[in-house]
Amino acid sequence: MKKIFLFLLAIYPSEKLFCWGFYMHEQINYHAVFLLPPEMMILFKPNIEFLRAHAVDPDKRRYIVASEGAHHFIDIDHYGKYPFPELPRNWRDAVKKFSGDSLNAYGIVPWWIQIMQQRLTKAFREKDRTKILRLAAEIGHYIADAHVPLHASSNHNGQLTNQQGIHGFWESRIPELFAEKEWDFFIGRAEYISQPGDFIWHRILESAAASDTVLRYEKEISRLFTEDRRFAFEEKNGTMIRQYSAEYATAYNKKLNNMVERRMRQSIYAVASFWFTCWVDAGQPDLKNLVNQNFNQDELKEFEILDTAWKNGNQKENICK
Numbered sequence: 001m002k003k004i005f006l007f008l009l010a011i012y013p014s015e016k017l018f019c020w021g022f023y024m025h026e027q028i029n030y031h032a033v034f035l036l037p038p039e040m041m042i043l044f045k046p047n048i049e050f051l052r053a054h055a056v057d058p059d060k061r062r063y064i065v066a067s068e069g070a071h072h073f074i075d076i077d078h079y080g081k082y083p084f085p086e087l088p089r090n091w092r093d094a095v096k097k098f099s100g101d102s103l104n105a106y107g108i109v110p111w112w113i114q115i116m117q118q119r120l121t122k123a124f125r126e127k128d129r130t131k132i133l134r135l136a137a138e139i140g141h142y143i144a145d146a147h148v149p150l151h152a153s154s155n156h157n158g159q160l161t162n163q164q165g166i167h168g169f170w171e172s173r174i175p176e177l178f179a180e181k182e183w184d185f186f187i188g189r190a191e192y193i194s195q196p197g198d199f200i201w202h203r204i205l206e207s208a209a210a211s212d213t214v215l216r217y218e219k220e221i222s223r224l225f226t227e228d229r230r231f232a233f234e235e236k237n238g239t240m241i242r243q244y245s246a247e248y249a250t251a252y253n254k255k256l257n258n259m260v261e262r263r264m265r266q267s268i269y270a271v272a273s274f275w276f277t278c279w280v281d282a283g284q285p286d287l288k289n290l291v292n293q294n295f296n297q298d299e300l301k302e303f304e305i306l307d308t309a310w311k312n313g314n315q316k317e318n319i320c321k
């Protein structure tokens with residue numbers, strides 16, 4: 001296993017980076033735990049730090065596995081106009097029409113979430129603690145990505161409209177400025193999702209519809225700010241970096257009418273509801289006996305390899321932190 005990881009590390013592939021900021025993925029998984037019923041909380045709450053920390057594993061994996069990138073987005077505008085009737089929602093039909101290679105090239109997040117859902121359901125059924133926690137952490141990542149408007153647009157970083165940087169602006173800078181101080185994460189309870197495929201396609205269509213607004217509004221407010229007011233140097237982890245100014249971010253967030261907060265709250269609800277749905281579909285297994293188990297040495301080593309790959313790759317290119 002280690003060899004494969006190291007080999008793949010050598011063919012670090014990523015030019016497109018897609019993610020809520022690491023901070024937000026962690027927050028989404030963390031807050032989702034509190035929506036669960038007590039029967040699930042018994043395992044998830046003591047492992048909340050694991051679920052938080054490993055929310056970003058899929059993004060780290062993109063540095064070592066070339067095919068990973070396609071799991072995080074869908075350039076749905078490639079398939080025509082909203083609501084994209086040309087694109088079959090069913091995977092087999094979509095493959096028949098466009099081929100698997102082509103679908104992968106334009107991103108497959110809505111289908112990938114359903115694969116992860118099946119895997120997590122199986123892990124619950126088998127009461128496999130390691131798989132439950134890993135898959136729960138990772139499906140949380142993909143579900144959250146599906147809620148980000150620019151993950152459902154080919155203009156994913158404003159590169160087609162001279163708005164480079166907007167991806168990180170929307171999903172990292174704004175949450176980092178406002179989430180802790182101003183946003184409300186009291187959301188209620190996880191609910192059973194009877195049609196997970198439909199559910200996730202709805203979220204994708206919402207994201208696609210919102211992506212126009214995300215781009216248009218930034219363009220509009222950019223006209224009201226000179227460049228030196230749009231950007232500011234701020235210290236981050238000991239270094240000075242140039243980023244969107246707090247003033248500009250405040251104006252954009254207001255113009256978006258708190259869209260980022262809304263999308264984040266919906267992500268938390270969806271993540272918890274998918275976790276809950278998998279557990280119910282697995283027959284609501286008793287998780288009590290799994291609480292005191294731990295990860296073995298091989299599993300811990302795998303996490304370490306992933307982390308090292310990300311750290312090495314991250315120094316080359318990063319828009320998601």
Ligand SMILES: [Zn+2]
Pocket residue numbers: 018019020058059072141145
């Ligand atoms: Zn991602």
